[in-house]
Amino acid sequence: MAATIIDGTRHARTVRQEVAAEAARLRAEHGVVPGLAVVLVGDDPASKVYVRMKRDACEEAGLRSFDHHLPGETTEAEILDRIAHLNRDPAVHGILVQLPLPPRINEPRTLGAVAAEKDVDGFHPLNVGLLLLGTPRFVPCTPLGVQHLLMQSGFDPAGQHVVIVGRSTVVGKPLMAILCQKAPGGNATVTLCHSQTPDLARFTRQADILIAAMGCPRSITAPMVREGAVVIDVGVSRVADSSSPKGSRLVGDVDFDGVAQKARAITPVPGGVGPMTIAMLLKNTLLAARYRHNLP
Numbered sequence: 001m002a003a004t005i006i007d008g009t010r011h012a013r014t015v016r017q018e019v020a021a022e023a024a025r026l027r028a029e030h031g032v033v034p035g036l037a038v039v040l041v042g043d044d045p046a047s048k049v050y051v052r053m054k055r056d057a058c059e060e061a062g063l064r065s066f067d068h069h070l071p072g073e074t075t076e077a078e079i080l081d082r083i084a085h086l087n088r089d090p091a092v093h094g095i096l097v098q099l100p101l102p103p104r105i106n107e108p109r110t111l112g113a114v115a116a117e118k119d120v121d122g123f124h125p126l127n128v129g130l131l132l133l134g135t136p137r138f139v140p141c142t143p144l145g146v147q148h149l150l151m152q153s154g155f156d157p158a159g160q161h162v163v164i165v166g167r168s169t170v171v172g173k174p175l176m177a178i179l180c181q182k183a184p185g186g187n188a189t190v191t192l193c194h195s196q197t198p199d200l201a202r203f204t205r206q207a208d209i210l211i212a213a214m215g216c217p218r219s220i221t222a223p224m225v226r227e228g229a230v231v232i233d234v235g236v237s238r239v240a241d242s243s244s245p246k247g248s249r250l251v252g253d254v255d256f257d258g259v260a261q262k263a264r265a266i267t268p269v270p271g272g273v274g275p276m277t278i279a280m281l282l283k284n285t286l287l288a289a290r291y292r293h294n295l296p
C-alpha cells in the first residue's frame with residue numbers, strides 16, 4: 001500500500017496564515033510590528049536562497065524583515081559588533097544568523113552573542129538549557145516544524161518509538177529533547193542514532209516514527225523501514241540529474257519511491273519539512289515580540 005504524503009507546504013501555509021492574523025492583531029491592538037533581522041555572511045548560493053525565502057515569508061505575514069548581508073571577508077569582531085547593534089535595536093525582536101558561517105568564524109561564540117531573548121533560532125546556550133529542563137522559550141525551528149507536522153497530520157508521538165538518525169545541535173538533539181518532553185507533542189520513547197551507530201537498520205526497523213536528519217542522500221532504504229512506519233525526511237541534498245533543466249535536483253535522506261511503498265505516511269523533499277522550518281521561524285519571531293512587550 002502506498003503511503004500518505006504529508007504535505008508540509010499545505011501545513012506551513014496554515015501556520016503562516018495564523019501568524020499573519022496574529023501579527024495584524026498585534027499591530028492593531030498594541031502598535032507592535034514583529035521584526036526579524038537575518039545576518040548572512042558571504043555569498044553561499046543556498047544560504048542566499050534561504051535568506052530570500054525567509055524575507056519573503058516575513059513580508060507576506062506582515063512582519064518586518066531586516067537583511068544584514070556582510071561580505072565573506074568580514075571579521076568575527078565585525079560580525080559580533082553587528083549582532084550587538086541588533087541586540088540593542090528595539091525594532092528587532094528576533095535575530096537569525098544564517099548557517100553555515102565561513103569556517104574561520106567561531107560558530108558557538110557567534111550564536112552565543114545573540115541576545116537570548118531575541119534568539120528565534122533557539123541556538124543560544126540558555127535556550128538550549130531551557131529546552132532540556134522542560135521549560136522551553138525558543139525551540140529550534142526545524143525540530144519544532146517536525147513536531148508540528150506530526151501533530152497536524154494526526155501522528156501524535158506520545159507512546160510511540162521515535163528513531164532519529166542524526167545528532168546535530170540544529171536538528172537531531174533538539175528534536176530528541178522536544179519529542180521526549182513530558183508535554184503535549186512529546187511523551188515519545190526516543191532513540192538517537194548517528195554515524196557511529198553499528199547496524200543502523202537494526203534501530204530504524206524498530207521505529208514507529210522514523211526521522212532522518214543525516215545529509216546522506218537516499219540512504220534510508222525500504223529494507224530499513226518497518227511496514228506501516230511514519231517517515232519524516234529532514235535531509236536536503238542536491239544531486240546530479242541530467243533529466244532536470246538545472247542538471248541537478250533536491251533529494252532527501254530517504255529513498256522516497258521505495259520507502260513510500262512500505263510506510264504509512266512520508267514527507268516529500270522538497271515540500272515536507274523545509275516549508276515548516278520557515279513557518280516556525282515566523283512563529284518564533286511573533287513569540288519574541290510578545291515576550292518583549294509582555295503580551296500573553
Ligand code: NAP
Nearest residue numbers: 142166167168171194195213214215234235236273274277
Ligand atoms: P550535520 O550537522 O552534518 O549532522 C548530520 C548527523 O547525521 C550527524 O549527527 C552524523 O553523525 C549523522 N550521520 C551522518 N551520516 C550518517 C550515517 N551514514 N549514518 C548515521 N548517521 C549519520 O547535519 P544537520 O545540520 O543536522 O542536517 C542534516 C540534514 O538535514 C542535511 O541534509 C541538511 O541540509 C538538512 N536540514 C534541513 C532543514 C530543513 O529545514 N529541511 C534544516 C536543517 C537541516 P555524527 O554526529 O556521528 O557525525
